[in-house]
Amino acid sequence: MVLAANAMRVMDKVIGIAPLVYEAGYKFDAIDIYTEGSSNFDKVGGFKLSDENTRCVTIGRPVLHEILLDGCREYEKLIDVRYSAKLMEIKESDEGVTAVLEDKSEIRGESFA
Numbered sequence: 001m002v003l004a005a006n007a008m009r010v011m012d013k014v015i016g017i018a019p020l021v022y023e024a025g026y027k028f029d030a031i032d033i034y035t036e037g038s039s040n041f042d043k044v045g046g047f048k049l050s051d052e053n054t055r056c057v058t059i060g061r062p063v064l065h066e067i068l069l070d071g072c073r074e075y076e077k078l079i080d081v082r083y084s085a086k087l088m089e090i091k092e093s094d095e096g097v098t099a100v101l102e103d104k105s106e107i108r109g110e111s112f113a
């Protein structure tokens with residue numbers, strides 16, 4: 001998959017795993033998208049980066065997921081990864097938000113004010 005520069009800025013500034021993603025993926029600086037079947041392959045999209053330090057990356061989803069999961073493990077007190085947990089209801093209040101799972105367990109989070 002492609003991680004555009006704005007995604008890589010999040011990886012860098014918010015969760016600090018950009019170096020691992022850059023190392024595991026293929027780095028590039030611009031995307032041009034072409035229409036299929038166009039005789040002259042018209043450009044239908046693309047962008048250049050304004051920040052020279054932030055690049056785009058192509059990386060396999062499973063590889064990215066492993067890097068993200070490893071990042072979560074470092075913050076295991078903050079991030080609780082649960083598999084096969086089905087969300088049934090979301091309750092919102094002034095105090096925050098509560099997710100109700102299929103097994104009736106509840107996960108609470110603070111609201112951003």
Ligand SMILES: Cc1cc2nc3c(=O)[nH]c(=O)nc-3n(C[C@H](O)[C@H](O)[C@H](O)COP(=O)(O)OP(=O)(O)OC[C@H]3O[C@@H](n4cnc5c(N)ncnc54)[C@H](O)[C@@H]3O)c2cc1C
Pocket residue numbers: 001002003004007085086087088
């Ligand atoms: C073919 C394809 C190619 C793409 N390529 C790119 C790309 O190259 N670059 C890029 O930046 N974006 C790409 N995208 C878009 C990108 O995948 C999505 O924008 C991104 O995955 C959205 O993330 P999300 O966490 O919001 O949702 P999702 O990744 O859809 O995650 C939502 C998750 O919630 C789960 N879920 C749903 N209902 C419940 C429930 N009741 N309880 C518990 N879990 C539930 C789902 O099973 C799913 O795992 C692509 C999308 C597609 C379809």
